[in-house]
Ligand SMILES: Cc1ncc(C[n+]2csc(CCOP(=O)(O)OP(=O)(O)O)c2C)c(N)n1
């Protein structure tokens with residue numbers, strides 16, 4: 001049967017059983033062919049140097065079209081990878097949208113000219129911005145599925161609220177939504193692949209994982225990445241999955257498999273794993289030439305499996321289209337691809353003045369006050385106390401430790417905001433809930449989250465697997481759905497597996513999507529030394545590595561009251577925040593304070609003069625604040641009046657407070673616990689020397705630890721970390737200058 005073809009008609013919904021109708025087969029061919037021609041057009045433009053990068057979906061079209069046709073665009077959620085042109089085309093990304101990204105136009109809807117082509121993003125279609133990093137997107141998909149499930153069980157949490165990030169996040173969810181994510185076979189070697197399967201399996205999440213297996217990761221063949229050469233065999237024992245291997249060059253077979261996978265997920269039976277065998281006729285990218293590492297026999301065998309040729313043959317063989325009709329259709333699609341390119345080349349280019357837009361939220365400024373400010377802290381605490389009667393008043397006014405005040409803030413905010421979830425390693429009271437009838441519960445290795453699971457339930461407070469990228473990657477998925485994960489990394493020393501997710505994903509999401517997506521979250525991290533025996537792996541600092549990340553806020557309180565007020569701002573704001581908690585300060589007598597009430601918030605970027613003085617300024621933060629104060633007392637005995645500035649937040653930081661103080665004292669020391677070289681103080685010292693040179697009567701001094709790690713033996717630790725005497729010596733030297 002020969003059918004009439006029209007590009008304007010809406011595609012027929014493919015049925016899950018029965019043969020494909022001729023119209024559906026033509027539609028599948030149309031999408032596959034158009035995807036290939038957009039690739040070809042981009043390759044031409046790249047040769048003409050009108051675009052700057054090209055990577056194709058060639059050979060993957062059948063698998064991708066099959067996957068997309070099984071999904072509901074704008075209803076389900078999609079975390080694709082860079083090769084998914086045919087997938088995104090089928091979902092509704094237009095050829096012009098694709099070309100706008102290729103030329104880097106201001107009107108590129110995925111990134112405004114910030115990302116390479118094929119780095120997909122569409123809010124309308126629920127395609128979440130994707131990076132170049134292989135495999136990171138899988139954990140986002142997992143977090144996204146968790147968030148969808150949470151909202152469907154707690155629809156009240158979706159309500160908008162004024163006064164915090166929720167005002168700017170519209171929440172959409174459907175009880176039976178599915179999350180799709182894809183990757184290449186080489187990328188299954190990444191740990192995050194296994195971390196994502198772990199949580200999806202354990203929680204029976206509705207995530208369809210699609211491995212597009214073209215046999216190569218650039219030049220590395222599959223057997224190098226995958227022992228035995230077949231990833232399906234390795235993952236087969238994960239519980240709750242629907243598994244399928246499919247010829248990824250057979251569009252109908254792919255569609256059927258994805259329909260079954262999606263049905264499994266929608267029914268709440270668990271995740272799905274579809275492994276499609278594709279080909280890669282265009283090398284890895286325009287910059288690669290596979291003739292350098294593949295035999296001609298292998299390439300010829302691949303060519304025989306080209307999905308486009310196979311589908312075309314089928315249309316002819318089954319008499320669905322005549323040769324003439326195929327030519328006519330292809331001609332029209334060639335024209336459509338070319339026209340999209342022409343249109344994009346005429347589009348406006350991004351303005352240089354827009355470069356810094358969307359590094360941080362344009363809606364919420366955390367340097368402004370959220371709740372009551374510091375001057376209201378006493379009345380805030382007193383008001384809360386008077387509501388609780390006399391006993392409450394006594395309790396409220398009793399000084400509490402930094403760890404208690406952080407816990408109190410978490411309780412207050414979780415009560416106020418049902419979108420907050422808390423998870424990490426050991427943060428729950430007890431994963432086996434039944435035990436809570438007889439045990440007190442763990443609540444974190446430092447007890448900062450103690451009682452939260454008991455109070456708010458296991459859906460909101462739970463243990464993660466022992467995998468730091470899993471913790472932060474899932475938080476990205478939660479964040480893009482409008483939830484507020486407040487997660488814990490157990491020790492700063494072990495944050496590094498999450499670094500990729502923090503820097504390349506969480507902090508970048510807003511900028512790279514030109515403001516379309518954001519992944520605000522709070523990452524609480526115990527940090528620092530002075531523990532006597534903490535040794536290398538429980539004493540590290542390293543905050544400057546994170547202040548070097550645009551898009552991330554970095555907070556480092558030195559006392560209980562500040563920790564309480566800054567954590568509140570961190571939770572209510574709309575940016576990712578790294579919240580550093582010094583372990584040594586958790587239970588110090590110094591820095592205790594009465595509970596300031598549930599609305600007490602300290603804006604970011606506001607330093608505090610913890611000791612006014614006139615001779616020398618010490619700019620510091622964290623555990624060096626009490627040490628600097630101790631030193632200032634000794635300096636006073638020697639006639640030197642020291643001013644101490646506690647920065648409290650490191651990004652943003654309070655330049656105004658620093659300049660006012662330096663203009664007054666004309667002498668400045670920047671002191672921190674982290675290593676001296678390349679440390680946080682280097683940036684401040686450079687800026688002070690640059691902008692306040694005329695106010696200086698002495699060189700800018702820096703104090704930090706020795707350029708090594710913290711040793712276990714206390715004798716060594718004492719020498720490695722800066723001590724009050726180190727600060728005193730610098731103060732006296734500067735004064736004498
Ligand atoms: C984390 C990370 N490491 C390395 C790269 C560089 N890189 C880009 S694509 C690629 C190969 C990916 O192969 P595969 O997963 O099989 O996907 P394919 O491109 O073959 O579809 C590599 C190594 C990257 N983008 N991200």
Ligand SMILES: [Mg+2]
Nearest residue numbers: 184185216217
């Ligand atoms: Mg591959």
